[in-house]
Amino acid sequence: MPRSNRPRNAKKAEPVELNLALIKTGFRKTEIKRGTEYTVQSTTGLNSEDDKSWVCPHCQIQIAKGTAHLVAWDTIRGVETRRHFHSNCWKAFQGVLL
Ligand SMILES: [Zn+2]
Structure with missing residues (x-):
């Protein structure tokens, strides 16, 4: 298979996949409020597997x-x-x- 001998193409495709993943999952960052570290994840609210409201x-x-919107949780205490x-x-x- 000639395609498997073209690593350049494989490398080119990688950033596109990463960008798509970024769009789907949004950004994730940490923020400190009043001395507590929180993980903050953006979400589109469009996840079809999650059929509830908040x-x-x-x-x-x-x-x-x-x-x-954003989902935030205490980094130490965990995602629950x-x-x-x-x-x-x-x-x-x-x-x-x-
Ligand atoms: Zn609100």
Whole structure:
């Protein structure tokens, strides 16, 4: 197979796949609020496997399915502490995830 002897092509394809993955999963970063480190993951809210809605713990308003928003969790305590926030609400949030 001549294609398998072309590593250049394989390398070219790689960034495209990474970009697609980035679009699907969004960014992930860490933020420190009041001395607690949180992992913050953006999400499109379009994950068809996740057919539930979320109530933002900051404004108590439901985040509609398909709305881009953030998922944040306590990095130390783990992903079971994760909550879904409106993007702006996460910026304003200064409390503790319960
Ligand atoms: Zn909110």
